[in-house]
Amino acid sequence: MNASARPPNETTPLCFSINSPPFNYNTTIPSAYFSAIFSTLGLSSNLIALVVLLKSFQRTHSRSRSSFLIFLCGLVVTDFMGLLVTGAIVVTFYVTHFNWRRLDPHCHFCNFMGMSMVFYGLCPLLLGASMAVERFVGINRPFARSASMSKSRAAAMVMMVWVFAGAVALLPLSGVGSYHMQFPGSWCFLNISSEGSDLLFSLLFSTVGLLSLGVSFVLNTVSVVTLVKVCCGQDGMQRRRDYEVEMMVQLILIMVIASICWCPLLTVLSGTRLKVPLLLLWLRFATWNQILDPWVYILFRRAVLKRIYPRMDWSRGSIMSLYPSFSGTLRRLTRSSLGGAQEADPGGGKVEDTPHPVKGPPPSL
Secondary structure (H helix, E strand, O other), X not given: OXXXXXXXXXXXXXXXXXXXXXXXXXXXXXXXXXXXXHHHHHHHHHHHHHHHHXXXXXXXXOHHHHHHHHHHHHHHHHHHHHHHHHHHHHHXXXXXXXXXXXXXXXXXXXXXXXHHHHHHHHHHHHHHHHHHHHHXXXXXXXXXXXXXXXXXXXXXXXXXXXXXXXXXXXXXXXXXXXXXXXXXXXXXXXXXXXXXXXHHHHHXXXXXXXXXXXXXXXHHHHHHHHHHHHHHOOOOOOOOOHHHXXXXXXXXHHHHHHHHHHHHHHHHOOOOOOOHHHHHHHHHHHHHHHHHHHHHHHHOOHHHHHHHOOOOOOOOOOHHHHOHHHHHHHHHHHOHHHOOOOOEOOOOOEOOOOOOOOOOOOOOO
């Protein structure tokens, strides 16, 4: 794979011991354009999402909504910095074609990029799991949450996620795993091997990522079921849950995007040596997570949906009431667990649900 032979007495740094530049590959003009457009699209999307979230945070008066927005802001900042750091290195390589061994003879730069890839890869998955925990507690244990969760607590949880992901990314510097140059020489990543500490680090990375997705799936499923029961219950019209439904829709979409983008890469980090095109494909697939995430916050807001469907009455009733047939089906399915949300009259009929008056529209993003 190497384009030129190295002197026999030259000591090869660890990060170049498997793949050593320069490599033999064809022209990289399409790759340069692809990387530049890819990075620009992701950075601009996250900037727009950050502006939207900051404006929403200033307008909101709900404590639970403020905590959720802090998590979203942390996720946007992480995605933005991940694209900025890794994208700048990749685009620079394709434009200048620098030789990593000459520029970085002691592997400091390669280790930095490898740590960035691991850190900015784990953070979105861990933050998604943290948001799932926050929503689970907020929906299923609202009173306990109101006493324990605050803006400072949410910010502290975001910082804890960053610290944990940073600690994992630093493990190869302490001897657990290693970062290596990857073909075609534009990036460094953990060494996917079936031996020793490299296998341990690969399994740790994939296990943390898959556990985060699993926790998100379980807790989000329970939260959705609980929220459906509340919306379809007798007090569903009185307890306005539009903003909670909106947050859960956004969180479900974040989870689905992360699962689709990251599962192929996480599941193959089992110690088997991958073919180069396949590894590049899964990596680019995972990077789409940082581009698609911000559009969830930008598009899936009631303020945007009002403009898309201006004729629809968004100020009256719950979001669930917008779909009466679906709402009726869910009400029948959850009636038994609601403990008498609808009671049978002596004549064999059923008493119709009486909607409670709505006091005012809830806050929205």
